[in-house]
Amino acid sequence: MVATSSSVGSGAAGAATFVGSTSRRYNYFEPRGKRATHYEDVTVDVQPDPERYLIQDWIIEFEGGKGGGAYTKDSTAARSSNWHAFRAPDQEWERTHYQRQSKIESMVQSVITNARRAGAPRSFDKNWQMILQKHLGAWKHAEFGLGTSLMQAQRYGYSQMINNATLTNSSYKMRLAQDITLYLAEIGMDLEAWDDELGKKCWLEDPIWQPTREAIETIMGCEDYLEQYFAINIVFEPLVGELIRSGFFMQAAAANNDFITPPVISAAEADYERNLANTVDLIYLLANDEQYGDHNRKLFKGWLAKHRDLADKAAIALQPIWSQPHSKPVSFEDVKAVSHERISQIVTELGLS
Amino acid sequence: MTLTLNKITSQRGISVGEATKKISDLGWNPSYVQEASTFPTDYKITKAPRDPMKQVLRSYFPMQEEKDNRVYGALDAALRGDMFRNVQPRWVEWMKLFLAIIPFPEISAARSMAMIARLAPGEDLRTGFTMQMVDEFRHSTIQMNLKKWYMENYIDPAGFDITEEAFGKCYATTIGRQFGEGFITGDVMTSACMYLTVVAETAFTNTLFVAMPSEAARNGDYALPTVFLSVQSDESRHIGNGHSMLMAALKEPENHLLLERDLRYAFWQNHAIVDAAIGTLIEYGTTNRDKDKESYAEMWHRWIFEDYYRTYMLPLEKYGVKVHHDDVQEAWNRITKKNYVHKIAQFFAVGWPVNFWRIEAQTEKDFEWFEHKYPGWYAEFGDFWKWYSKLSKPGETVVTFNEDTGYVYPHRCWSSLVPCVVREDIVVDQIDGQWHTFAHELDRWTAVSAFSDEYEGRPTPAMGKFSGKREWESVYDGWDLADAIKDLNFVREDGETLVAQPHLRFDNKDMWKLEHVRGHTLRSPLNMLRAMSDTDRDAHIAKYREGFTINPCN
Numbered sequence: 001m002v003a004t005s006s007s008v009g010s011g012a013a014g015a016a017t018f019v020g021s022t023s024r025r026y027n028y029f030e031p032r033g034k035r036a037t038h039y040e041d042v043t044v045d046v047q048p049d050p051e052r053y054l055i056q057d058w059i060i061e062f063e064g065g066k067g068g069g070a071y072t073k074d075s076t077a078a079r080s081s082n083w084h085a086f087r088a089p090d091q092e093w094e095r096t097h098y099q100r101q102s103k104i105e106s107m108v109q110s111v112i113t114n115a116r117r118a119g120a121p122r123s124f125d126k127n128w129q130m131i132l133q134k135h136l137g138a139w140k141h142a143e144f145g146l147g148t149s150l151m152q153a154q155r156y157g158y159s160q161m162i163n164n165a166t167l168t169n170s171s172y173k174m175r176l177a178q179d180i181t182l183y184l185a186e187i188g189m190d191l192e193a194w195d196d197e198l199g200k201k202c203w204l205e206d207p208i209w210q211p212t213r214e215a216i217e218t219i220m221g222c223e224d225y226l227e228q229y230f231a232i233n234i235v236f237e238p239l240v241g242e243l244i245r246s247g248f249f250m251q252a253a254a255a256n257n258d259f260i261t262p263p264v265i266s267a268a269e270a271d272y273e274r275n276l277a278n279t280v281d282l283i284y285l286l287a288n289d290e291q292y293g294d295h296n297r298k299l300f301k302g303w304l305a306k307h308r309d310l311a312d313k314a315a316i317a318l319q320p321i322w323s324q325p326h327s328k329p330v331s332f333e334d335v336k337a338v339s340h341e342r343i344s345q346i347v348t349e350l351g352l353s
Numbered sequence: 354m355t356l357t358l359n360k361i362t363s364q365r366g367i368s369v370g371e372a373t374k375k376i377s378d379l380g381w382n383p384s385y386v387q388e389a390s391t392f393p394t395d396y397k398i399t400k401a402p403r404d405p406m407k408q409v410l411r412s413y414f415p416m417q418e419e420k421d422n423r424v425y426g427a428l429d430a431a432l433r434g435d436m437f438r439n440v441q442p443r444w445v446e447w448m449k450l451f452l453a454i455i456p457f458p459e460i461s462a463a464r465s466m467a468m469i470a471r472l473a474p475g476e477d478l479r480t481g482f483t484m485q486m487v488d489e490f491r492h493s494t495i496q497m498n499l500k501k502w503y504m505e506n507y508i509d510p511a512g513f514d515i516t517e518e519a520f521g522k523c524y525a526t527t528i529g530r531q532f533g534e535g536f537i538t539g540d541v542m543t544s545a546c547m548y549l550t551v552v553a554e555t556a557f558t559n560t561l562f563v564a565m566p567s568e569a570a571r572n573g574d575y576a577l578p579t580v581f582l583s584v585q586s587d588e589s590r591h592i593g594n595g596h597s598m599l600m601a602a603l604k605e606p607e608n609h610l611l612l613e614r615d616l617r618y619a620f621w622q623n624h625a626i627v628d629a630a631i632g633t634l635i636e637y638g639t640t641n642r643d644k645d646k647e648s649y650a651e652m653w654h655r656w657i658f659e660d661y662y663r664t665y666m667l668p669l670e671k672y673g674v675k676v677h678h679d680d681v682q683e684a685w686n687r688i689t690k691k692n693y694v695h696k697i698a699q700f701f702a703v704g705w706p707v708n709f710w711r712i713e714a715q716t717e718k719d720f721e722w723f724e725h726k727y728p729g730w731y732a733e734f735g736d737f738w739k740w741y742s743k744l745s746k747p748g749e750t751v752v753t754f755n756e757d758t759g760y761v762y763p764h765r766c767w768s769s770l771v772p773c774v775v776r777e778d779i780v781v782d783q784i785d786g787q788w789h790t791f792a793h794e795l796d797r798w799t800a801v802s803a804f805s806d807e808y809e810g811r812p813t814p815a816m817g818k819f820s821g822k823r824e825w826e827s828v829y830d831g832w833d834l835a836d837a838i839k840d841l842n843f844v845r846e847d848g849e850t851l852v853a854q855p856h857l858r859f860d861n862k863d864m865w866k867l868e869h870v871r872g873h874t875l876r877s878p879l880n881m882l883r884a885m886s887d888t889d890r891d892a893h894i895a896k897y898r899e900g901f902t903i904n905p906c907n
Contacts, residue, residue: 007857007858007859007860007863008508008859010437010438010439010508011437011438011439011440011441011442011445011507011508011573012435012437012438012440012506012507012508013437013505013506013507013508013510014508015438015508015859016508016859016860018509018859018860018861018864019511019845019846019847019849019850019861019864020509020510020511020514020845020846020850020852021508021509021510021511021859022510023510023511023514023845023846024504024505024510024514025504025514026501026504026514026515026516026517027514027515028515028516028517028518029517038498041497041498041501042493042494042497042498042501043494043497044517045517045518046456046457046460046493046497046517047457047460048457048517048520048521052521053517053518053520053521053522054521054530055521055522055822055828056527056530056821056822056823056825056828057820057821057822058534058538058820058821059527059530059531059534059770059819059820059821059823060531060534060535060538060539060817060818060819060820061538061817061818061820062392062393062538062539062815062817063393063814063815063816063817063818064805064806064814064816064817064818065818065820067393069534069538069820069821070461070534070537070538093494093498094421094490094491094492094493094494094495095421095425095494095495095498097487097490097491098414098417098418098421098491099418099421101410101414101418102414102415102417102418104414105410105411105414105415106415108411109411113364116364117364140379141379141381144379144380147483148380148470148479151466151467151470151482151483151486152388152389152391152467152470152471153467154463154464154467154486155464155465155467155468155537160460163460163463163464164460164490164494167463167486167487167490168490170483170486171483171486171487171490174410174480174483175410175414177376177379178376178379178409178410178411179410179411181372181375181376181379182367182372182375182376182409182411185367185371185372185375186366186367189365189367196375200378200381203381204381213385214385214386217383217384217385217386217388218385218386220383220386220388220389221383221386221387221388221389222389223389223390
C-alpha cells in the first residue's frame with residue numbers, strides 16, 4: 001500500500017526520475033565562484049527589485065507616491081551597473097553569525113568572571129582604573145553610535161547582500177558597546193569609588209572626546225547609507241577605532257596590571273577585519289564599475305576627505321590619553337603612524353589615493 | 354550543611370535590571386549633528402517606550418546559538434531517519450509557495466527595525482529593536498536554508514530551484530509581496546509598528562508559525578515544525594516591542610484616530626492575506642483527515658478571536674482607541690459562512706499553470722472531512738475538485754480556460770491583491786479617475802480612505818500609496834498562456850515541461866508541457882472592466898455578485 005500521496009510511494013530524492021528531478025541547486029543567480037556558497041544560497045535575491053523579478057514593479061510607495069517604492073537606488077549618491085554583484089567576503093548568514101557572536105560572548109564572560117574571581121581588578125594600577133572609567137567608558141558610546149548608524153544604514157541598500165553585511169556589522173558594534181558597558185559595571189563592583197557615570201560624562205563634556213563625538217554624530221547624521229558604511233569602515237575605524245582599541249587599550253593595559261581589558265576588546269579587532277573586508281570588496285566593485293567608476297571614485301574621494309578630516313581631528317584630540325597611565329609602553333606618535341599606514345594601504349587598495 | 358562548588362565560586366554579578374538600565378544609557382542626544390531624518394510618519398511620539406523584555410546581547414547570542422543547534426541537529430536527524438521517504442508530497446509541494454514568500458517579509462521586518470528605532474525617543478526600546486533586527490535576519494536565512502534542504506532531499510526539486518525568482522513573478526506570491534512590502538513602506542508607525550508587530554506578529558504568527566507546523570508534522574514533515582517553532586520563540590520579544598511602542602503612541606490623544614485607522618487596516622488586510630494563504634496550506638495541503646483535529650476555522654477562533662481580539666484588541670478601548678468589533682466578526686463570517694479559504698484554494702487550483710508547485714486534486718477522503726468540518730462544503734466544492742481531478746491529465750483542456758466547469762475567473766482586490774472570491778462582496782470605486790476592484794468594502798476603504806494624503810479631515814502626507822501593476826493579470830493581458838509561462842520561467846530544464854503540475858504523478862508521461870496549454874489567451878479582468886461603458890460595468894458587477902455554479906462533473 002502506498003503510504004504517501006506520492007505516485008511512487010516515497011517523497012525522497014531519487015525515488016523517481018523525470019524532467020527536473022535532479023535540479024537541486026538554486027538557479028536564478030550567478031554564483032561568484034564556480035558553485036554557489038551556502039551564504040549565497042540563503043542570501044542572494046531575497047530582496048528582489050523591479051529589475052530582478054518584480055514584474056509588477058513596487059506595489060506600495062512612500063508619501064502618497066512621492067517617495068518611491070520600498071527600495072530606491074537614490075538612497076546613495078553612488079551608482080552601480082549591478083547592485084547585486086556584491087558578495088560579502090565574510091559569508092555571514094544567521095548560523096555563522098550566532099556561532100561567532102555566542103563564542104565571543106562566552107569568551108568575554110569567562111575572562112571577566114575568572115579575572116574577578118582572582119581579584120585581578122583590584123591589582124589594576126590606580127591611574128589605569130580612572131582611565132578605564134573615563135575613557136573606555138566614553139568609548140563605549142562611540143561604538144554604540146556606530147552600531148546605531150549601521151542599523152539605520154541596513155534599511156537602504158539596493159541588495160540583500162549589502163544590507164545583510166551592514167546588519168551584521170551593526171550587530172557586532174552593538175555587542176561590543178554592551179560588552180564594554182557590562183565589563184565596566186562588573187569590575188566596578190570590585191573597586192572602591194568606581195563611578196560608572198564618568199564615561200558618559202567624558203563622552204559628552206571632556207574636550208578630549210568632543211572631536212570624536214563630532215565625527216560619530218556626523219556619521220549618524222549622514223542620509224546616505226553607503227557614506228555611513230564607508231565613513232565607518234574605511235575612515236573612522238583605522239584612524240580612530242583601531243588607534244584607541246588596539247593602539248591604546250590593548251597595548252597599554254598589561255603594563256598597568258590589567259590583563260582583562262585586552263581580551264574584552266580583542267574581539268572587536270577581529271570583527272573589524274571582517275567588516276573591513278566586506279566594505280573594501282563593495283567599495284572596490286563600485287570604484288571599478290565600468291559604467292560609473294569615475295563618478296564613484298570622485299564621490300568616495302569626497303567622502304574620504306570629509307570624514308578623514310573629522311577622524312584626524314578626533315585622533316589628535318585623543319592624544320593626551322596616551323600620557324595618562326603610569327606605565328606608557330606605547331607612544332601616540334607610533335600608533336598614529338601605524339593607523340596612517342593602515343588607511344594608506346586601504347585607500348591605495350581601493351585606488352582612492 | 355553541605356558545601357557546593359557554586360558556594361565556593363559564586364561572586365556578585367550585575368542584575369538583569371541593572372544591566373539593561375546601563376545599556377539603555379548608551380545613547381545620547383547629539384549636539385554637533387542631528388541624526389539623519391528617518392522615514393516619515395504622521396504620528397507624534399514623545400513618550401519614551403520601555404523595553405519589556407530586558408534582555409542583553411550577552412545572554413541573547415548564546416541563547417540563539419543553542420536554539421540553532423537544536424534546529425540543525427533536528428534537520429540532520431530527520432535525514433538520518435529518512436524523513437522524506439514518508440513525507441507527504443501534497444504537503445511539501447505547498448512549501449514551494451510558502452517558503453518562496455516568507456523570507457522576504459522576514460528580512461523586511463529586519464529593515465523596518467531601522468525605521469521604527471529612530472522614531473521613539475529614548476534608548477530603552479532600541480535594544481529590543483536591535484535584537485529583533487538580528488532575529489529577523491535569523492528567520493530569513495534559516496528559512497532559505499530549510500528551503501534549500503527540501504530542494505536537496507525532496508523527490509521533486511523543481512519550483513524550489515527557482516524560488517526567489519518565482520516569488521517576484523507568480524500570480525499567488527503577489528499576495529505575499531503585499532504582506533512584506535507593507536512592513537517597510539508608508540508611514541513608519543503604520544507599517545513597522547501597527548501592520549508588522551501589533552497585528553501580523555502578535556495575532557497572525559500563531560496561525561503561521563504554530564498552527565501550520567502542527568499540520569506539517571501530521572504529514573511526516575518534522576523539519577518545518579523544528580524551524581518554525583524556533584522562529585516563533587523569538588516572536589514574544591517582537592510582540593513586546595510592538596506593544597511598548599503602541600503604548601507610547603497611545604499617550605498622545607492626537608494619535609488615536611490614526612491608531613484606529615491602522616488597527617482597522619492592519620487587522621483586515623492580515624486576515625485577507627494570511628488566512629487566504631495559510632488557511633489554504635493547512636486545509637488543502639494536508640492528507641491528514643482526522644476529524645478530531647481542529648479545522649483552520651476552529652484554530653482561527655482560538656488564536657485570533659479568543660486570544661488576540663479578546664485579550665489584546667479589546668483592552669485598547671480603555672485607552673481611547675475605537676476598536677471595530679464588526680470587522681473581526683466579519684472576518685470570522687468570511688471564514689465560516691462565506692467559505693473564504695475554500696474559495697481561495699479553488700482559485701489557486703484554477704491558476705495552477707502559472708504557479709510553480711504541484712496542486713493535487715482533493716479526493717473522496719478529503720470531501721468527507723471537509724463536509725464534517727464545514728457542512729455544505731460538498732455541495733459547493735465537490736464537483737469542482739472532481740473537475741480538477743478529471744482535467745489533471747495532459748491533453749485535457751486546462752482547467753483555467755475550461756468553460757465546461759462553470760468557474761468564472763475572479764477580479765483581483767486592489768488592496769490585498771487577493772482575488773475577490775466572495776463574489777457578493779465585491780466593490781468598485783475610482784481612484785485618480787480609474788476604476789478599481791475591491792474584495793470587500795473594507796478593502797475599498799483601505800485604498801481610498803486609509804492610504805490617502807488626508808484622513809477624516811486630517812492631513813496624512815506620510816501615508817503610503819498603492820502603486821505598480823497591482824493586478825497580476827494585467828502584466829500578461831493578451832498573452833498566450835504558454836508564452837506567459839515561458840516568460841515567467843516556470844518551465845523545467847527541457848524547456849517544455851511545466852514546473853507546475855495539477856497532480857502528484859512523478860512520471861514524464863503524466864506531465865504537462867507548454868504544448869498542452871498553448872492556444873489560450875490570458876486576460877486582465879480589470880482592463881476589461883475599465884473598457885466597459887457605465888451600463889455594461891454595472892451589469893457586469895451585478896452578475897459577478899450573483900456568483901457562479903460549478904457544473905456537475907460526471
